[in-house]
Amino acid sequence: MNYILFLKAFLAKYKGIKDNQLLFQYLREELQYLILYVLYTGTRYPVYFMGGTKLRLSYGINRFSEDIDLALDKPDLDFPAKQFLENIASAFSEKVTGFSLKSNLNTNRNVIKLMFSFSKVLFDAGLSPLPGQTVKIKLELDKNPPDFASYERKTYRSMAGDYMIGTYDLATGFAGKIAAVLFREYQKGRDYYDLQWYLQYKPAIGINLKYMNANSVQQGKNTFENEKEVLAAVIEKVKKLDLLLLRQDLERFVVMDARSFGEWVENYIPQTLNLLQTH
Incomplete structure (x- = not known):
């Protein structure tokens, strides 16, 4: 999928909504789906989706969410954070093209934090008069998750296509x-x-x-x-x-x-x- 197709699909899907704040929430949500699509179809890391955004995307909980929370399948404090970011960025450029996307990395002993900044999309969707205004989505990966998690598989539908995802049950x-x-x-x-x-x-x-x-x-x-x-x-x-x-x-x-x-x-x-x- 390319950026133009994504934008057209977004505008068509939500054309009946006039509230710009609500449209912004849906736009961020579609970008969350897109990031997860890239992660789960373009890389092979043993990561599982969890948290409030998982409830929203898996079960339709009646609130929006900001961040994408993930956990490794088992503790690995030496997990290669920089390579993780580079592989996601590479997969993004292959799977979906034309997006103005920047990413940065912050990590500590237990958590990797990636920040994805999408520019132009708010302007092109008519939600901002400023071409440089960004939509920011943070991805956090727990390198040291507690033991004994149980998992389930879900099918998600993004504008780029359907995909299977591993989540906490x-x-x-x-x-x-x-x-x-x-x-x-x-x-x-x-x-x-x-x-x-x-x-x-x-x-x-x-x-x-x-x-x-x-x-x-x-x-x-x-x-x-x-x-x-x-x-x-x-x-x-x-x-x-x-x-x-x-x-x-x-x-x-x-x-x-x-x-x-x-x-x-x-x-x-x-x-x-x-x-x-x-x-």
Whole structure:
């Protein structure tokens, strides 16, 4: 696929939407699909898709997401970060052409961070008067993932074509989201939105307790004997939730009218506590 075809397909698919902010979210989402298409059809790294963007693209969760979160199938602190970036860039130039794309690399002991910056596309889509304004998408790869993750395969449909992708299964994703709620050093509203989604999912999702405890050990925290202990810890976090911060983090990501969103925020704590207590 080339850039012109991508742009035409995007404009045709979303022609009925007049809200530019919503169009921007869909544009970023289509670029996320494209990056994953390149990664999974143009390279052969043992990486698995996880996190909130995975919920959006795999299950249609009713909020948008910014980043692409991946994990290796097993810890490898010597994973070649520079080669990883170079191979993705090379695959991108072969699989999809004509994009104005820049990328940069930042890495630490446990995580590789790649930033992809797409220029021109906002201008050409009529979403910005500035040709140089960019859409930035961060890709993070965990080189040291907790043990005991379980996986599933999904078919994704990008504007460049269909492809198979390896992702964390729901029980592992649920455990990972709970770990984020319990151990993240700051409150992130999107964690709590996703938490409620997991709790409402039918049939009910169990927690991958082995993965949860491996995550806890990595964070220097105590392990859990059973799911009941995990949920009890989450209940205490939800009771202390700052609703203003929840609203501020989520308002540009959720697909909800202002009134419905306000009601959802106001009811979040009692509704989620009930879900936790009856899960």
